[in-house]
Amino acid sequence: xxxxxxxxxxxxxxxxxxxxxxxxxxxxxxxxxxxxxxxxxxxxxxxxxxxxxxxxxxxxxxxxxxxxxxxxxxxxxxxxxxxxxxxxxxxxxxxxxxxxxxxxxxxxxxxxxxxxxxxxxxxxxxxxxxxxxxxxxxxxxxxxxxxxxxxxxxxxxxxxxxxxxxxxxxxxxxxxxxxxxxxxxxxxxxxxxxxxxxxxxxxxxxxxxxxxxxxxxxxxxxxxxxxxxxxxxxxxxxxxxxxxxxxxxxxxxxxxxxxxxxxxxxxxxxxxxxxxxxxxxxxxxxxxxxxxxxxxxxxxxxxxxxxxxxxxxxxxxxxxxxxxxxxxxxxxxxxxxxxxxxxxxxxxxxxxxxxxxxxxxxxxxxxxxxxxxxxxxxxxxxxxxxxxxxxxxxxxxxxxx
Amino acid sequence: xxxxxxxxxxxxxxxxxxxxxxxxxxxxxxxxxxxxxxxxxxxxxxxxxxxxxxxxxxxxxxxxxxxxxxxxxxxxxxxxxxxxxxxxxxxxxxxxxxxxxxxxxxxxxxxxxxxxxxxxxxxxxxxxxxxxxxxxx
Numbered sequence: 142x143x144x145x146x147x148x149x150x151x152x153x154x155x156x157x158x159x160x161x162x163x164x165x166x167x168x169x170x171x172x173x174x175x176x177x178x179x180x181x182x183x184x185x186x187x188x189x190x191x192x193x194x195x196x197x198x199x200x201x202x203x204x205x206x207x208x209x210x211x212x213x214x215x216x217x218x219x220x221x222x223x224x225x226x227x228x229x230x231x232x233x234x235x236x237x238x239x240x241x242x243x244x245x246x247x248x249x250x251x252x253x254x255x256x257x258x259x260x261x262x263x264x265x266x267x268x269x270x271x272x273x274x275x276x277x278x279x280x281x282x283x284x285x286x287x288x289x290x291x292x293x294x295x296x297x298x299x300x301x302x303x304x305x306x307x308x309x310x311x312x313x314x315x316x317x318x319x320x321x322x323x324x325x326x327x328x329x330x331x332x333x334x335x336x337x338x339x340x341x342x343x344x345x346x347x348x349x350x351x352x353x354x355x356x357x358x359x360x361x362x363x364x365x366x367x368x369x370x371x372x373x374x375x376x377x378x379x380x381x382x383x384x385x386x387x388x389x390x391x392x393x394x395x396x397x398x399x400x401x402x403x404x405x406x407x408x409x410x411x412x413x414x415x416x417x418x419x420x421x422x423x424x425x426x427x428x429x430x431x432x433x434x435x436x437x438x439x440x441x442x443x444x445x446x447x448x449x450x451x452x453x454x455x456x457x458x459x460x461x462x463x464x465x466x467x468x469x470x471x472x473x474x475x476x477x478x479x480x481x482x483x484x485x486x487x488x489x490x491x492x493x494x495x496x497x498x499x500x501x502x503x504x505x506x507x508x509x510x511x512x513x514x515x516x517x518x519x520x521x522x523x524x525x526x527x528x529x530x531x532x533x534x535x536x537x538x539x540x541x542x
Numbered sequence: 543x544x545x546x547x548x549x550x551x552x553x554x555x556x557x558x559x560x561x562x563x564x565x566x567x568x569x570x571x572x573x574x575x576x577x578x579x580x581x582x583x584x585x586x587x588x589x590x591x592x593x594x595x596x597x598x599x600x601x602x603x604x605x606x607x608x609x610x611x612x613x614x615x616x617x618x619x620x621x622x623x624x625x626x627x628x629x630x631x632x633x634x635x636x637x638x639x640x641x642x643x644x645x646x647x648x649x650x651x652x653x654x655x656x657x658x659x660x661x662x663x664x665x666x667x668x669x670x671x672x673x674x675x676x677x678x679x
Contacts, residue, residue, distance in 0.1 A: 277616035278548060290582060291638040292548035293662055293671055295612065295620035304610035305628055312608065312651040354613040405582050406636040407628055411607050 144424070151395075151429050158249050159382035159389035159540055162204025162375035163501035164196045165337065168492040172269070172339045172368050182367065183272030189219045190228055192371030193265025197229060200261070200373035205386030211375075213237075213257035215244035217264030217497060225263060233257070241374070241496045242526040242533035246395045248376040258378045264497040265371035273367065275299050290405055300364055302410065302529075303446040304356035309411050310451065311358065313463065318358060320466035322349035324447040324482075325362040325489055327475045332486025334476070334514040339368050340490040363447040365488040372497035374504075382540070390504045393521075394430030394536030396422035401530055409530045418532035419456025422525075430521075430536040434458050437536075438519040439506045440480050441499040443526050444487040450474070453525040454482075457534075481516050499524050500535075507539045544663035548617045552666055555583030562597060563670040566659050570633065572598035581635040602657030604629030604637060604674065609649055629655060629674060642675040 171187070193216075201208055214233040216222045222236050235256040237247040241264070248260040266273075276288070276298025288297055310316045326346055332338035344362060352361040382389035398421025400409040409415055427433055434457055442453040451465035459480060460468040468474075474482040485491040485502035492498045503522040505511055519539075526533040550560065555571070562569045570579045573587035574594035586593055607628045615622040625646055629637050641649065642658055655674035662671040 278618070290551045291626070292617070293550050293664070294626060294638060294640050294673075295548070295617060295624050296626045296638050297548070297616045301610050301612065301626065305608045305626075308610060309608040354611070357611040357613055359610075402588060403636070407638065408636050411628060411636065 146425060148428060151425060154249060154253055154395070155393050155429055155431070156391040156538070156540070157379050158252050158376050158392045159379050160374055160392065160500070160504050160537065161377045161382050161385050161387060161389055162200040162202075162206065163504050164199025164201070164203055164373045165498060165501055166192050166195050166369075166371045168337050168339050168368060168370050169341070171370065182269055185267070185270040187267040187270050187369050189265040189267045189371075190225070191265070192267060192369060193217075193220055193225065193263045193373070194228065194371070196265065196371035196373040197261060197263050200375050203387060204375045206259070206375060210259055211261045213248060213251055213260030215239070215248055215260060215262040217241075217244075217266070217495070219266050220263065235260070240526060240528070240533075241372075241500050242524060242535055245374070245376060245392060245500070245535050246397060246533060249392055249395060252376070252378050258381055260376045262374040262376060263371070264373070264494060266494065267369045268493070269367050269369045276301070298356065299445060300359055301356040302407070303363075303448045304359045305407065306410055306414065306452070307358055307448045310414070310448075310465075314466065316451070316466035318350065318360075319346060320470055321363065321447055321451070322346050322360075323470045324450050324474070325349055327469070327472075328444070328483050328487045328489045329362075330475055331484050331514065332490035334512075335485050335491060338486040338491040339366055340486065359446065359448070362489065365445045365493040366490070368492055370492050370494050370498070372494050372501060374497075374500050379540075388508055389540035390507045391538045391540040392535060393538040394426040394432070394534070396424070396426030396429070396534045397532070398422045398425075399531050404530060414452050414455065414462075415527060415530050415532060416452075416456040416462065418530050419453065419527070422532050422534045423457050426523075426534040426536055430538070432521055432536060436521050437480065437523045439484060439503060439516045439522045440482045441484070441487070441503055441522075441524045442482065443496050443499075443528050444483055444489055445493070445495075445528075447489060449527050450482060453527045456527070457525060476514060476516055484514060484516060496524075496526055496528075503537050507537055544661040544668045547619050547662040547664055547671065549664045550666060550669075553583070555585065558597065559583045560666075560669045563659075563672065564668070566670055567599060568602055568657055568672050569597040569599050570635065571595040579633040579635055581637065601632045603677070604631040604655060606649060606651060606653045606655060607636065609641070611646060627655075627674065639672060639674050642673050644676060
């Protein structure tokens with residue numbers, strides 16, 4: 142099939158918008174609770190709007206902007222755009238919703254169309270307080286999704302879908318559990334350098350292997366956290382992004398490609414590891430940003446499960462297909478290694494903000510000054526949203542101050 | 543009383559699929575215009591967008607692609623451990639099911655398994671559940 146996107150129209154969008162502010166809630170403190178005890182699931186303390194509001198205030202303070210300078214709003218999937226606007230006293234000239242990468246791409250489009258100049262992207266999720274279930278009998282939803290369709294056979298949970306994925310990877314390429322374990326161990330190392338990460342206890346490969354299976358071959362530490370939190374990101378037209386409180390971080394590349402045909406059959410997952418979508422996104426995001434995987438200094442991928450990293454490193458060409466297992470070992474994905482991945486600790490060890498927490502971390506890495514967690518000389522950062530074939534990517538670069 | 547199982551996802555097309563199982567018939571929709579088999583049941587052929595189809599009987603054989611063993615219980619009807627497999631049916635579609643009369647340690651990539659039936663019931667009523675075991679031959 143011929144290339145269906147227009148490189149000539151995409152290229153000029155490079156560096157036309159910037160991230161000027163980021164804000165997050167206190168993941169670790171909120172998880173521990175006031176008395177130092179971990180908050181139990183279903184022990185409601187917050188709602189999603191409380192967390193989103195806090196993050197928004199912090200992002201505006203970080204940028205040095207007032208809320209009345211916001212003229213566009215994107216909300217994450219747990220928030221209603223109308224209620225969020227009302228709560229924050231906003232009458233946006235444009236609004237959108239979706240995952241973090243989707244919102245960044247849509248905000249880039251809206252700003253470039255001239256509909257607005259300064260968009261707040263806001264997410265909040267009180268999933269621990271509300272005891273949200275991602276598997277089992279309490280999972281409900283509209284229409285077909287690939288796991289509750291198979292409930293009569295006992296099949297359920299996002300984790301089991303990734304277990305099937307990893308089992309297939311093992312069968313085809315001989316990938317080992319110890320190789321997969323290197324991912325959880327690396328992310329935990331990063332979390333231990335991040336005071337806002339929920340998980341602060343070091344994790345060895347022995348700890349990883351000793352932990353119980355959930356859906357075999359995945360073990361406990363292959364699974365993300367379930368915690369409360371909020372994230373906000375302020376995206377602004379590039380010519381209005383200078384002279385603010387923080388140096389701007391440029392949106393230099395965007396890409397989007399979905400692989401939904403036969404999704405309920407699990408075909409794109411098990412027969413392709415979503416690599417068709419990865420290649421589609423790579424063909425847009427790298428040429429637009431004018432970089433290749435070799436130029437990426439810091440990388441983050443959606444990591445509800447450790448397995449996502451194997452898929453995205455292989456699919457975006459950081460290593461060959463099937464070689465993700467050996468690639469993630471020997472410190473290669475750790476800070477100081479060849480390609481530091483999920484440097485905040487990611488959703489496995491920092492906070493499960495369904496991709497939103499990865500954006501502030503990449504922005505901070507490009508701003509610099511993170512101490513022991515800093516990736517030295519970071520100038521190019523990439524986020525890959527590899528979620529059930531709905532693939533997107535953003536390349537951020539350090540802007541001129 | 544048939545075996546209670548977690549609830550099926552029901553729509554007008556799924557209803558027909560499950561109705562055939564009451565006669566131990568495993569039928570998939572096959573497009574009248576382009577002959578493509580589809581799963582899950584639905585209104586349209588994804589290859590040619592035709593809405594003409596018949597419920598065609600399938601050979602009832604598939605190759606194992608992957609599996610997972612639940613070591614944690616999610617459904618009261620399925621106490622841990624229990625195993626789920628994904629097969630590639632001879633007709634093309636992939637199909638999620640569970641293995642019978644095959645030990646976990648004996649599962650192999652590409653292993654050919656054949657259709658078996660077991661009973662099931664939920665609030666939509668009684669039905670038979672297609673599962674997969676070693677070929678009788």
